[in-house]
Amino acid sequence: MEIIDQVINILKEHKLCDNCLGRQFALLGTKATNAERGYSIKMVLTLIGHKYFTIDQEMGENLLKIVAINGFFTPALETLRKKGLELNIESKCEVCENIFSKKEEIARKIAIELENYNFNNFLIGSKIPPRISEKEDMLRSTFEINTSEALKAEINREIGKVLTMITGKNVEFNRPDILIVLDIEDLSLSIEVNPLHISGRYLKLVRGIPQTRWPCRECGGEGCERCNGTGKMYQESVEEIIAKPVLEITEGEETKFHGAGREDIDARMLGNGRQFVLEIKNPKKRDLDLKELENIINDRSEGKIRVMNLNFSNKEEVRRIKALAQTSSKTYSALVELKDQVPPENLELLKTKLSGEIIRQQTPIRVSHRRANLVRTKKVFKVDYKILNSNKMELIIECQGGLYIKEFISGDEGRTEPSISSILNTEAKCLELDVIKVNQI
Structure with a gap:
């Protein structure tokens, strides 16, 4: 009865929803949600309280009141009503402030925000106000709870489940396409889109083009008489020729070009080409036909460059080609x-x-x-x-x-x-x- 006695002592002093009560025992039992744990514990207390009514009415009534009022548990409330006791309860959890009752609403709000994005997976993050974190910390220390789970982890997981059901997209912990951060204080959202990486090889078929955008030495890119207001030493580069159609198609904000070394401006890059990775920041579209993209880039380049072997890549590939460029x-x-x-x-x-x-x-x-x-x-x-x-x-x-x-x-x-x-x-x-x-x- 140790857990039962511990729960009774907790509910005597604190109003807790099913999730927040069950979360204190998250490390006990498997294949159950914290809400199921909390509901089950309250149900057991309700059964005990109901049974005590026939043995010690005052004890049974007090236990049912604790569960009904501080656990805002409907079965306990209805049991008391059948015994002729009417109660008015305020069902607000003092730890999570009823955030779990809003998870469907929050997930639908997120789904609407994501309608303009093309993504394959996501990850939910959250910001917890200090007052909420402090309440849960105090609860655990007061009642010496060592079987609990972090509130943030449960919020992220539960909203993620609902969002998966709505969008059909899965949670990805290692390299999510999109990170959604929920501020619990006002339920505001921030969406962080992880960069899209596309690797390939390029040929530079003409002289006089730098590999990457070259800001004007005089104005530092602001625009001046020397650069005719363009902010650039050279009006185009391999990077810009490749990046322009990619930005249009992905609806990204900007790109960063990572090359496996670089050739001089007046040198051509022939043969099997030079490996590169193009990093696209904040892309809204990620499902690309890379062969079609390759054709578009080559058609628009007017014979100046040619790309080949485009593939989806990652930041590890950037590190790899940078590390090997000096020794290959x-x-x-x-x-x-x-x-x-x-x-x-x-x-x-x-x-x-x-x-x-x-x-x-x-x-x-x-x-x-x-x-x-x-x-x-x-x-x-x-x-x-x-x-x-x-x-x-x-x-x-x-x-x-x-x-x-x-x-x-x-x-x-x-x-x-x-x-x-x-x-x-x-x-x-x-x-x-x-x-x-x-x-x-």
Whole structure:
């Protein structure tokens, strides 16, 4: 009878709904809701009180009054009425303030708010006012309850159940498409839409386009005379060409482009393409036909870029491609101009001395204004060449990601060692550069 005595002592002093009473014993019994636990406990007390009526009327009447008044329990109230006792009760739970009686109303309100969103799953969260949390904490400490569950957990679960019934969507704890946060104080809602991630590979088929949006150096993106009011150094980028149709279709707010490294603005990205993940923030539409999206992006790009292998992705994929971008190997094709004519036998030194060589690069002069002044070491796996005329050749360079190829060719005033220039003992200049292969990562 320990639990019965504990419950009687609780109900003598506190008005509790079925949920809030049952929640104090949430760790006892399985396959039952807290409301069912609370109802069952009150029912048992009602049966005991009714039985006592024939043995000790005062004791039975007092027990039924406790359950009817502080438990606002209809069976106990009706039992007293049949015994000729009429009671007026105020059925307001002093802990949850009757939030559970409003769960259907709240769930319908949420469902209406979600009508403009396309999602596959959701998660409910809640904000509990301090006064409510303090009441439950005091209840547990006063009666030494150690079998309870947090109020917030039950609210989230019970409203989630109803919302699942209304929408047909399931709760997802790890990566929900949408997080709905309910403020218990005024029943207001905030909806947080988790980003949508789409991965793929892109080709950049023309020169002169940066990978991502490049704010104007003069105005920082505000718009000035130098950038003709656009706020950009370049009027378009790979990111913007891909993102514009994606934003239109998903009705998202903004995007963030994550690339597996980047090529220079004046370099093309050819071959098998460069891996990327496009992060779309606050999308309203998530069910996309990615093949159709791929076609739309490619049709609108006017031959400047091409995307392929679009797939739904996640933030873990972003971390993965960022981590591997600096170590995966890449192959470049470079058109190189030599100041002096070099004998063919000397050109062979490029293969023998640079293939398998570790290159030390101090931060290049051309990027020193935006990169830390460090000495980086990168490996060249293979160098091959093709003579085009007396002072021009094509180089094929396979190397570790992150090697500055233009400086590897020129030497960058001695900041890169060894280099094409130092091996050939003549000035070498990169005229054109293409990435022709990025190893699958």
